[in-house]
Amino acid sequence: MNAMNSLQKHGFWADSITYSELIKCCVSRGAVKEGKLVHKHVCSNGYEPKTFLKNTLLNMYVKFNLMDEAKKLFDEMPERNVVSWTTMISAYSNSKLNDEALKFLILMHREGVRPNMFTFSSVLRACDGLSNLRHLHCSIIKTGLDSDVFVRSALIDIYSKSGELQKGFRVFDEMVTGDLVVWNSIIGAFAQNSDGDEALNLFKTMKRSGFLANQATLTSVLRACTCLVLLELGRQVHVHVVKFERDLILNNALLDMYCKCGSLDDAKAAFSRMSERDVISWSTMIAGLAQNGYSREALELFELMKVTGPTPNYITILGVLFACSHAGFVEDAWYHFRSMKKLFGIDPGREHYGCMIDLLGRAGKLEEAIKFIHEMECEPDAVTWRTLLGACRVHQNVDLAIYVAKQILKLEPQDAGTYILLSNIYANSQRWEDVVEVRKTMKVQGVRKEPGCSWIEFNKQVHAFVLGEKSHPQIDEVNRELNQLIQRIMEAGYIPDTSFVLQDLEGEQKVDSLRYHSEKLAIVFGLMSLSNDKPIRIMKNLRICGDCHVFAKLVAKVEHRTIVIRDPIRYHHFKDGACSCGDYW
């Protein structure tokens, strides 16, 4: 500003380039007032500024988020080139005004201005809807701009975000020369679409091609570790995270990895070490504590957040309600549910209602839960009903379970777990005709039940055990060991629980196969392979059944081991004959 003042004082008028430098200076310092002053000065210059200078001004207003001023300036420009148009399109894309961005692309075309790589990489981010995307992709290929790395990474990203991961991969695969961001785009695409395996494979290939990982790469790699529950690999990535210790997003991903991999000590350490924490950090930590059975701590952390942290959002409250429902804190849950709107202006959504239904159902208040469903502002969906079905399972309410299962199947006729449960209920009530009917429907619908599968990480390898499969090389040894173990814990009071009414939500319920449930095999493998001081960490695809839960508690006690089992919803930490869930899951 001093520069401009002295120019003016001495009677000089700045030329376009000087003005442009001044404007850039204002933008970088976020000096809105001065920027507007320069604009005034430019206009009082007596002659019409060139398009180049106007574009700089346009960019300034966009960066200051003054879209009205930007639009006014743009409309009044006698001549608009590709930079003018692209600046506007980019602004609209950033503000998620997708329709405006696409409209401007059409308008610039009508004015005879040809889009360049800047235009395409901007407009791609605003492209929702596959037909638009296909159309745009064709135009890009026609202009030959698909070889540009910016366009390419934008294409990969938008395809993957539109659920067309394979198309995104094809764009990546056709690449001759790429850069780090293109790699990050494709690794991130697989990590975000829960294909951790492929994300990690690509990461290896990237390193072999000579690229060094940066913050974005490591964030995606951590996310891949999280979705595969690979704690040891996650720890190795942690070593590289230290280089970027001030990166908030990366640290949040690290925190989430430790929470989801069930290593709460590491998570707490990561949380306390962070130099900066945003609403995501707090929400992740609260949900992580809740998921691992530390509900009281989760609520305490939430109280601390209210006093010293950022304003809670929709997801934070979900974690809080989740904590309440998993520990049976009915009163706390009602308090948080009723006060979320008043305290933080958050309207309860379907998921919040879901947590409340879960809470009421677990606490045995099934009537209240149903009343609550009817009072919901949104229509109950399959997830809502499945929550209630879980409560019927815990509280052995057969009639309600049948009713609820039918509601689910109306909405999701492919839900294998619900069919199995329904057929079990009928079988147990000797309603054989109904059993036949359910089996027939499953056949007609082509529904197949997912086999129970558990896996454990050992020596940098994942060892998987699938019910009814003998593919693991040491399966015979594991089975022998399991039989001996069962003998040992029977002496400590283990009685196999064959009462499987409503016991299993999703299969694995044959009495004779109870003994070979995948988590039992994985536990035995852990006992055989890991040293005594290491906790046995197991992941599984279905929820743990009552019998395996008792089994794990007794093994932990008799063998003096810590066992950690992650099912699709939460963690069970078994130690000294007890589980962190307090038998409440």
Next chain:
DNA sequence: GTAGGGTTAG
């Protein structure tokens, strides 16, 4: 003077 990638739930 204009452009691309990464974090919490479901």
